[in-house]
Amino acid sequence: xxxxxxxxxxxxxxxxxxxxxxxxxxxxxxxxxxxxxxxxxxxxxxxxxxxxxxxxxxxxxxxxxxxxxxxxxxxxxxxxxxxxxxxxxxxxxxxxxxxxxxxxxxxxxxxxxxxxxxxxxxxxxxxxxxxxxxxxxxxxxxxxxxxxxxxxxxxxxxxxxxxxxxxxxxxxxxxxxxxxxxxxxxxxxxxxxxxxxxxxxxxxxxxxxxxxxxxxxxxxxxxxxxxxxxxxxxxxxxxxxxxxxxxxxxxxxxxxxxxxxxxxxxx
Numbered sequence: 001x002x003x004x005x006x007x008x009x010x011x012x013x014x015x016x017x018x019x020x021x022x023x024x025x026x027x028x029x030x031x032x033x034x035x036x037x038x039x040x041x042x043x044x045x046x047x048x049x050x051x052x053x054x055x056x057x058x059x060x061x062x063x064x065x066x067x068x069x070x071x072x073x074x075x076x077x078x079x080x081x082x083x084x085x086x087x088x089x090x091x092x093x094x095x096x097x098x099x100x101x102x103x104x105x106x107x108x109x110x111x112x113x114x115x116x117x118x119x120x121x122x123x124x125x126x127x128x129x130x131x132x133x134x135x136x137x138x139x140x141x142x143x144x145x146x147x148x149x150x151x152x153x154x155x156x157x158x159x160x161x162x163x164x165x166x167x168x169x170x171x172x173x174x175x176x177x178x179x180x181x182x183x184x185x186x187x188x189x190x191x192x193x194x195x196x197x198x199x200x201x202x203x204x205x206x207x208x209x210x211x212x213x214x215x216x217x218x219x220x221x222x223x224x225x226x227x228x229x230x231x232x233x234x235x236x237x238x239x240x241x242x243x244x245x246x247x248x249x250x251x252x253x254x255x256x257x258x259x260x261x262x263x264x265x266x267x
Contacts, residue, residue: 025247
């Protein structure tokens with residue numbers, strides 16, 4: 001089982017769109033996926049057909065210890081994809097959990113409990129809020145892999161050093177190194193400016209940049225309005241094709257890591 005956190009403290013980079021449609025792409029490839037909406041805005045919850053305002057229990061109640069993660073997981077319109085939903089209650093997490101011992105470990109413990117009772121889970125995808133606060137710290141402690149969506153616009157690299165420093169600090173504090181699975185160029189359109197920005201991103205992150213680029217596509221926005229992943233709304237659209245390619249690349253990178261681990265173990 002792989003746990004992947006999608007993180008960028010900069011808003012508007014397509015993080016939630018990527019989380020939803022990457023999870024859907026993996027489910028299309030017969031992986032059993034749980035999407036954890038860890039953002040109080042609850043856009044991922046809405047994007048897979050759930051109403052954040054009518055939830056009985058949400059991920060916030062899991063952090064409080066009222067219920068388990070398995071208790072709140074809901075089905076989505078796509079077979080193989082389930083959602084651990086969120087709502088505005090989660091915005092109070094930093095206040096309600098601020099003095100709790102081990103508060104950075106709550107999501108990790110919840111996911112471990114889920115896998116213990118639902119061993120059929122192949123991927124947990126965590127959609128983080130646009131901040132580096134307690135919620136994102138929880139996600140980094142819980143995750144094995146980090147995926148950073150970056151928009152192909154000016155100042156796209158702003159704050160990256162702060163994010164990388166937090167990842168390093170989490171690794172040292174909890175003896176939990178998080179691997180950078182990749183950097184995804186998002187919201188791409190074919191202009192000289194975006195091409196220049198893409199070159200800056202590749203220069204900064206080298207081979208960690210995914211080959212797949214997510215171009216702007218109206219079908220992706222339409223799918224969000226219809227509360228389904230783009231694969232269900234417009235399966236032949238360029239947006240659906242882009243996210244299928246991303247899912248394939250994520251699987252390949254995860255398989256490469258597993259092969260490296262097995263090789264090191266057998267030496």
